[in-house]
Amino acid sequence: MNRRSCLNIRDLRADETPGGAWRLTARAGSREVAFDAGIPLAPAREAFLQAFLFPAMCRSWDLWTDGPLCPRWIENAAHAQELARRWWGFPGGAIHHDGSEALVPASGQALLFGGGIDSFYTLRQLRDRLTHLIYVEGYDVPLTDAGRLARIGEWNRAVAAECGLELVVIRTRLRDHPDFRVLPWINGFGGALAAAGHLLRDRCGTVWVSAGGYSYKIDRPGLGMHPDLTPLWSSSAVRFVHHGEETLRVDKAAAVAEWPLARRFLRVCWKSRGSGLNCGVCEKCVRTQLEFFAAGRLDVLETMPAGPLAERLDRIPWVSDNVFCYYQDLMARIEEPVLRNAIKALRQRSLPVQRKLARRDIWERRWKLLRRRLHLPLGGF
DSSP, rough: GGGGEEEEEEEEEEEEHHHHEEEEEEEEEEEEEEEEEESSOOOOHHHHHHHHHHHHHTTTEEESSSSSSOHHHHHHHHHHHHHHHHHHHOOOOOEOOSOOOOOOOOSSEEEEEEEEHHHHHHHHHTTTTTOEEEETTTSSSSSOOOHHHHHHHHHHHHHHHHHHHEEEEEEEOOOOOTTTTTSSSHHHHHHHHHHHHTTTTTTEEEEEEEOOOTTTTOOTBBBBOOTTTTGOOOSSEHHHEOOTTTTTTTHHHHHHHHHHHHHOOOOOOOOOSSSSSSSSHHHHHHHHHHHHTTTOOGGGGOSOOOOOHHHHTTOOOOOHHHHHHHHHHTTTOEEEEHHHHHHHHHHHHHHHHHHHHHHHHHHHHHHHHHHHHTTTTOOOO
């Protein structure tokens, strides 16, 4: 096998670290990947292969591991690769392994919890079924931002305690791995989240994934999370379930706004500006405030700094067309003329940029098609 055309996942090892923590490591290519937690993590090779499945595909690489894999995971991974070929044009690659293993699902049920509207909506809907919440440090917030992670940890512990659930915090630098970074996070984050679920297979046989909030009326393939893709992360030990795709984001916000727990601990910001966990002025913070306004409950949202929404909208330079679908749903609920005009102005500012990006996407697709016809590797993008 040509080493240049294969990403090797090998040397899986589980260790107890000083202080009673646990670390699961494997070597991916030339560098090690580690997941740390306060509890023992399952030695699941599927977790590492899940994380690197699409990054390897986009480079025309095969995946190889030095141990057994779950047959059901291999079958599902093949279907996931078919989606990746159709959505992104990845040429794909084979999965090589050494034997198979039978796995039995555990009784627990976990939610991959990010602290936003989608997560809180799923948590409220499934609270009586769940046993665990999973949060991964190093995904949406880098490990270098210790202060922000500490505050997030406090909020997550409070949410888990009030719901009577066990919180599992996993730490990893997966996003820094050069063979993972070849794929944009928007395409690769689903596999990264699924990796965390596989690591808890000894405790949780079902892992719930909150839908990303896109209107179910708009088919948006191409993201790392999609109702057709999420079930294909499953093995015989862990079943991944997509939740909430039939509900509009603005309707989720209305439901979440009625829950005092969510109003106290809602976190949507990824800009890391200022001392609070929500800056209040980035696009996602502003959109969330609009969603609460549309529900008539902006006054009860405790985690956003107060400020004039129209002015904050005016400071957003532009949004992509897939993000603007949220604003289209909001326009159907908001009658206040100043806000409606601000949303319309945002659309007008965004159109030239969206058209430019669409033209670039066409040329990128043509370039990839030419490289495939010439049998050249696609590489990262």
